[in-house]
Amino acid sequence: MALQSRRSEPVGNESLEDWKFIGAGGFGKVYKARHKDWGFDVAIKLIHHADGAVMSLCQEANHMDEAACPYVLRRCGIYEGYPPKGGPSMQRGIVMEFMGRGSIQTLQKDLSGPPPWPLAFRFAHHVALGMNFLHQKKILHQDLKPCNVLLNDDLNAKVADFGLSMVSTSALTSNTEMTGVVGGSYKYMPPESFDISYKPVRAFDVYSYGVLLWSILNGEEPYPAADRPRVELRIPMGDRPPCETIEQMEVEGLKDLIDLMKRCWNENPSERPTFECCREVTESVLSQHEKDVPGAVYQVLTQLASPQSHQHFNNNVVFRSAPRMRKQSNDTVDHPIRVKQNPVSVPTKNLTVADKAKFVDENRAVLIQSVSEVLAIAEELGDMVHPEAYSAIEAKTTSYGQMRVIYQKTLRSGGDVVKAAFYDALKKHHPRLVERPGG
Template sequence: MAPACHATKPVDSDSLMKWTCVGSGGFGCVYKARHKQWGFDVAVKLLHDDVGNVMPKDAALLQEISHMEKVSCEFVLRVYGTFEGVLPFRGISIERGIVMEFMSRGSVQTLLQDLHGHPPWPLTFRLANQVVLGMNFLHSRKIIHQDLKPSNVLLNDDLHAKLADFGLSRISTSASSCKTTVKVGGSRKYMPPEAFEVSYEPVRAFDIYSYAILLWSLLTGKEPYPLADNSLVALQIPLGQRPSYKDINQEEVEGLKELVDLMKTCWDGNPLKRPNSRECLNVTEDVYSKHRKDIHAAIKHVLTQLESNMSTHNTSGDESNKTQGRMSLNETVNASRIAQAEADVKPEDRISRSAESMNAIAKAKFVDDNRAALIQNTTEVMAIVEELGEMVHRETRADIEAKKTSQEQMRELFLKTFHPGGVAVKAAFYSVLEKHHPELLEKRNVQ
């Protein structure tokens, strides 16, 4: 177990080595690095200079660290300290960030993508319970997370879940008379209907609603409203729109019906009718207890599948991606499974299969090599932005929406997201093109 460290203690760049980018988004970038003295890997989160015009970057960092210190527990990501120093690959400017626990298995979002669906039921129920355990602890400390979603639930080696990303967290207004100027944030697909009101002040019921949509993703293995843009979501959620649960066979396994009933109660349009986190915990603990005996077999099954995918990827000849850790699982599929099924693939599906077999670096290179043609021919820009999620900064989204043509929108996306985001963002863009513009991927060079 990693030793405890005081969050106020600085960690300088000389203490860290083996830097690797493991994620980026609207907030900034997250790097994996090895601490020379401690002897284990840590995550270093660096914010963009502009974090949404809500507050100065240094103030945002201090607020996030403060919240993480208050809610440190088994089900919340640990903070080790503050980072201040010069990155070996980003020039001579001083960077500031947060040094945190590194979660080697990615997030619930990446797990769902890697498995192409929900995990085995015992693991699904444990994850659902551990998210509530983390949320309940936050609420007991009068903290609202305000951005609960699959990408903010991280997984360790044994697939235990911890809540992360407290950049939008705040003191509960239901427990404090203090008023703040912090904007209501979060991903719109996970925001409750009342949050779209101009004068809304977040309370704990915000997280309860977000948990319901997160639970839906866990139970279905899918993303909510995959084709809806932000404006449509903001319009339909207050009118009662929710993800469909008709395809969930509630009789398939014991306890599933109880979780679906909890989900529906948690996303009630009236925040006063939603249960509190302790009431949610009573349900999720009871459901998980019915399957606890099967959890080890479920974890072994999932880890074997993930390692099989990783092994196939690593033997494909791309040695450089070995340093990317679990992130590479999001950018490849089991090559042997593809080969066995290739004879049955329809001609129109071969493009998609071919695209899946490419590694992240090849996808990013394709995007770079075909920049001009992609700007000219990509039309479903806002749908693509929506699927890229937090990789696109909130302010960048607004700038893109303001552009009059798809070409102008794409130029903005390249300039403000793809160029600074690096391989991971470009590879994600390539994968999204498979759904919205497969014709652009028919040839390796669209120019």
């Protein structure tokens, strides 16, 4: 059976060189290759030989054509040929633009956590734009998750993988039924979809987007230790990924995004927002950080290019990537706040009280990440630390958690004098955090 689509001119082996295997899945395999005439790399998705596989590939190709926009992966053509080590029979596939930075999932692994806030907010907005466009075209994605959001060389995000996509029968409401079967990854599937009588609707994608937002903000997969039976049991009972850590972070617009996330994973599909509403919220949040996006992109690309990108932050050297820290008491994860690439370097001689306070304020995120001798510093501050605050510091099992208490319960309300005293104690216990290299 010939592969038919709206853009059916085939790409054959004579046009491709430098094949490299990228990965595989239930659908088949993905390769990277250079197109000789076009002069740039492409990704080639090849399907397994199975009944109905060619028709499914054709449908996926047509969905990609329908959804062509800057925030959805672009299809460049179709492939028909004999790929390297592909066996004696001809194979068919989709030729797509190559996204050189992998996916949000691979970025999370490379960074050992979440990206800087401005970049996280841009990811959230790009996905909302792409999904809104899909739904406007009456297409349901049905498998939205970090590995299906791909990143180009500039870390712009695009929605990808339309293997489970369906076409809606109507565009009247956000919950219009779709033709097809239920698919997706169970950790991103809404509670109603575990019912055997469920018929897919657009609210399915909205729920998945809510969980995807959580993953973007936290830098990890939800329910890391839960298998499918447990997820199928607990999600309909109201369980959702924990939000305590990010809810305590003071970042402009974050509260609005968390509120959107929770509305997206509402147990009632009719209460979930449309993607048009989602993009309005994400656009507003991103606008508050847009000026910082280029710096965040540069920070991440520099970190990815460094052979030391995974070194621990508590070595009192230039910060690269902070590891996640696990509490011993309840086995929950304490995530670090995103930080600047380097602490601000300031002279350490002849600083006024105001200068020291300014340093402590401007480097809050870096210091929370990097200071390990927290109890010793608290003791140096003496009566400046209220007994209740000191008890809260002692109760934390990570230096990250202890430092957050210092900022929240002591430095925030103590004024410049307390911040200056904190600076002096910091200089004593962590001199490299406040001194110029070699100074």
